[in-house]
Structure formats: C-alpha cells, structure tokens
Amino acid sequence: MRAARKKDGTPYAQTHLRSLNNQLDAILNHAANHYRLARNPMKGLRKMGKKRAGEMRF
16 A cells, blocks of 8 residues: 555555555454454554644645
8 A cells, every 4th residue: 555656656645544544454343343354464563654644734
C-alpha cells in the first residue's frame, strides 16, 4: 500500500494510509470473531501512516 500511487503519480497521504490500515484491521477482527478466521494476521503489526494530519493552509 505504501508503494501505491494516484493516477497522477503522487503518493497517498500518510493519514489516508492509516485509515485504510485501520479499516482492514477492523474487517479482519470481525472475521476472526464471527467467521472462524484463525486469528487476525494484522495483530501485533505496527500501524502504518500518521495518526494526525498536518495543518492545511489555504
């Protein structure tokens, strides 16, 4: 996901990558709890991206 680029070639924002990481983790947690997934493969991995975005300047 870190190597993925937008159509114009720019990388995705770090906060966007963090959001995707959180969503995937939630999906896998749900599967582990309700659909017999042996365990969440993301458990114990470091989160990617930044928690807070930088200041927006207009």
